[in-house]
Amino acid sequence: MRIRIKNFLSKYIKITEFLFINLFIVFTLLKCLYFQFTTKLNKAPYFSLDNIFMIISTIAVIAIIVSLIFFVFDRKRLVALFIINLLLTILLIADTNFFRYYYNLITIPVFFQLNPRMINSVDQSIVSLFQLKDLIYIIDFPIMLFAFLKLNKRGVESIRFSKRFSKSISILAVSSIIIVCISSSSNLTSFAYSNNYSAKSLGVLFSHFYNTKLFIKENLLQDKVLKEEEKKLVEEHLQNKNKEDSAANFSQYKGIAEGKNLIIVQMEAMQQFVIGKTINGKEITPNLNRLIKESFYFDNIYYQVSGGNTSDAEFLANNSLYPLSEGSVYHRYSENTYHSLASILKDKGYTTYALHAFDKTFWNREEMYKALKFDTFFNSEDYIMDDFAGWSGNALSDKSFFRQSLNMIDTSKPFYSFFVTLSNHHPFNYFESFDFDVGEFEGEYIGNFIKGANYADSCIGEFIKDLKSRGLYDNSLLVFYGDHSAVPKIESEGLMKFLGIEYNDCDWAKLQRVPLIIHLPGQQKGEVISTTGGQIDIMPTIANLMGFDVPYALGKDLINTQKSYAVLRNGSIITDKYIYFNDTRELYDYKTGEPLDISLYENEMQSLINELNISDIIISNDLLSDKTP
Structure with missing residues (x-):
């Protein structure tokens, strides 16, 4: 009798845990999609090819998160899952309201520049951005909390390391392949200029991963010594610009x-x-x-x-x-x-x-x-x-x-x-x-x-x-x-x-x-x-x-x-002839609003966008320190 009860409880816990995991996946996906569409990064029709790619990529990222949690935490996996759910919710709420004001995602450099005095100064602006429908971000909390307390009270079984390893690696590999395949169809060069483009293409969670990876690479791993080709690029650009200005006889x-x-x-x-x-x-x-x-x-x-x-x-x-x-x-x-x-x-x-x-x-x-x-x-x-x-x-x-x-x-x-x-x-x-x-x-x-x-x-x-x-x-x-x-x-x-x-x-x-x-x-x-x-x-x-x-x-x-012309910081361009949206890779006639063939303007646009790169090199390398006014 005790064995039957024990087996029943074991099956009950496994089923409840399975439901808990799936609730995490479903609610996290729902919150991510709410962000994507409430910010109008992605638009109707909801099942367009671009949106489907974004949804698949988002699911893949969530699957990677779950697999890593189960690989690392074993018996504490549900505690970790609950905490991650809470942290992702806070991040998405912050993203949503930051986006509504700045039309961009929160990134690591933004976190670094925040301080209590700054937050206190803009608190009214922040509060004004909240909308009643944003409650969708916390609608899962009572359900997840109830399930977590029930499971945590009864305890979850340990899973053998070999089993955790094989399952996690399998999920990680499949999900990574999916993301790589989807990202290959995107314009990766636009990712460097526009967080919105990476979020629109592969989802908000991927965009955060990509920006974090980029930050670590540029600030912690990359050699900060100015490369000779970068210095030459800046000098040539400034020389050509000054020659053009002189020739124009301003x-x-x-x-x-x-x-x-x-x-x-x-x-x-x-x-x-x-x-x-x-x-x-x-x-x-x-x-x-x-x-x-x-x-x-x-x-x-x-x-x-x-x-x-x-x-x-x-x-x-x-x-x-x-x-x-x-x-x-x-x-x-x-x-x-x-x-x-x-x-x-x-x-x-x-x-x-x-x-x-x-x-x-x-x-x-x-x-x-x-x-x-x-x-x-x-x-x-x-x-x-x-x-x-x-x-x-x-x-x-x-x-x-x-x-x-x-x-x-x-x-x-x-x-x-x-x-x-x-x-x-x-x-x-x-x-x-x-x-x-x-x-x-x-x-x-x-x-x-x-x-x-x-x-x-x-x-x-x-x-x-x-x-x-x-x-x-x-x-x-x-x-x-x-x-x-x-x-x-x-x-x-x-x-x-x-x-x-x-x-x-x-x-x-x-x-x-x-x-x-x-x-x-x-x-x-x-x-x-x-x-x-x-x-x-x-x-x-x-x-x-x-x-x-x-x-x-x-x-x-x-x-x-x-x-x-005007080049915007996100890589978009506006001229008297056309408007180019870098986050959607779309080009329109300035006067009529009709779509244009982007290939006809590719070289011109790249030349203009290159100004952003030139500016970044000058600033990040303090390149004007050895220049005389």
């Missing part, structure tokens, strides 16, 4: 602002679609609209930021180099030598200021601004917190920021001041009660953003008045530009409703533009320049107007160039 407006002050304002989350736009008969950005009428307005400029977001925009504008594909340059390479705007103007006798009324350690600005050769960094410690508006409700308002900043700068001699605004920051909840009529969008995300943009514009209007009263407006080169997206893809429906258009990928890509306004000293007549470009082109354009050379800049002078 003389229009050259040196027109030489010796003048340089004032740059990086506008938080200001996107191009609100410029010149009205709602209920009122202009959203009346002051910027007025400034445009007496300035150069570049209406086809795309943000090129990556995981560093605002700090990446700063880096692009001040150095004309691309940000990193993972993590922030400000955190990872703050000890490098850079030939920045501040360093060049400092050598010309300018006093250089960086101004941002927030924690000096956020994005590691305190250290990075030293590397960029700013003489002084005015931060939250230097401002009187007398007025609050915008982000988290406890940040100094842009109105007070501009007013106090001009009192801090020594305007008696040539200066470069770099202002970074703050109020108009995601999630824009602060502006819900702001007095600006947004009609049917009242209380909605897009309505709150429009109010935030209107508030930021009013602060810029007062700033311009202050510049005029101090005699700085006509004695300075003024540059205003937006830093990054304000409307994440999950809020695309509201934006499309506001603009009165239907969503499609090409139009969404075109909406990722930011305003760039450059006002010359004494300029009274405006001009719209529709050259396609990015934030990397700001520095060379300023250099031409102020009459100095930037031999190590990768961008182009937007006023004189014959080239019209």
Whole structure:
């Protein structure tokens, strides 16, 4: 009788364990697929060939995880399985919300740059990204916990090492072959530029594995000595670019602002679609609209930021180099030598200021601004917190920021001041009660953003008045530009409703533009320049107007160039002829949105994407440390 009971319990435990394992596989797969489709990395039809490959690859990765757990842990296998389930759930929740804001996956460099002060500063933005349907991530927890406690109480049988080894190796081999076969049909070169492409092709779990492997290889195993061919590649690229620039005779407006002050304002989350736009008969950005009428307005400029977001925009504008594909340059390479705007103007006798009324350690600005050769960094410690508006409700308002900043700068001699605004920051909840009529969008995300943009514009209007009263407006080169997206893809429906258009990928890509306004000293007549470009082109354009050379800049002078393109950090490209999506390997006509034959543009696109590689080599090897400005 006891033997029968023992046999029955043994069979019961084995069946329950079998179900527990299958629940782990099914629920993990469900969570992964939820991530893939809720982020719109993968789209309907759900059983397209690409989606089937992604699903098969995801199952294979989950099978590898299970096989490794059973090989390593034996009697503790269910404990390990339960913990792994919990960790994967946390990772996928983090991925989902990070993706909704940054349109990218969390990677190891991103983890390294996180700290408690940074997390506390963005907690409202993080919370605002959660959606009720995200509860699917924890729907399995009560079931898995109940089954785990039952099994753990009764205990699980030990499995012979030889049996565990043979089964694990078999599953590992079959799953690995499946992944290799599927990955061979993907464009592996795109993996280096786009985490999204690897996730879309082989699933989010594979993408994390691939990025981790790449990180270990590049940072722990690879010889960091600059290879001769890499150095030659960079030198040839810069030489060819400078020859092309010289041959093009970039003389229009050259040196027109030489010796003048340089004032740059990086506008938080200001996107191009609100410029010149009205709602209920009122202009959203009346002051910027007025400034445009007496300035150069570049209406086809795309943000090129990556995981560093605002700090990446700063880096692009001040150095004309691309940000990193993972993590922030400000955190990872703050000890490098850079030939920045501040360093060049400092050598010309300018006093250089960086101004941002927030924690000096956020994005590691305190250290990075030293590397960029700013003489002084005015931060939250230097401002009187007398007025609050915008982000988290406890940040100094842009109105007070501009007013106090001009009192801090020594305007008696040539200066470069770099202002970074703050109020108009995601999630824009602060502006819900702001007095600006947004009609049917009242209380909605897009309505709150429009109010935030209107508030930021009013602060810029007062700033311009202050510049005029101090005699700085006509004695300075003024540059205003937006830093990054304000409307994440999950809020695309509201934006499309506001603009009165239907969503499609090409139009969404075109909406990722930011305003760039450059006002010359004494300029009274405006001009719209529709050259396609990015934030990397700001520095060379300023250099031409102020009459100095930037031999190590990768961008182009937007006023004189014959080239019209923007390379995004994920390897996508936008020109006046086509839009290329690197995460899907799809090419479309810019005007009509019709698919194009990618083979006809392959060489041209590869040449443009190569700029990312050149920039990475320069930054990762501190290649400008032995170069003279």
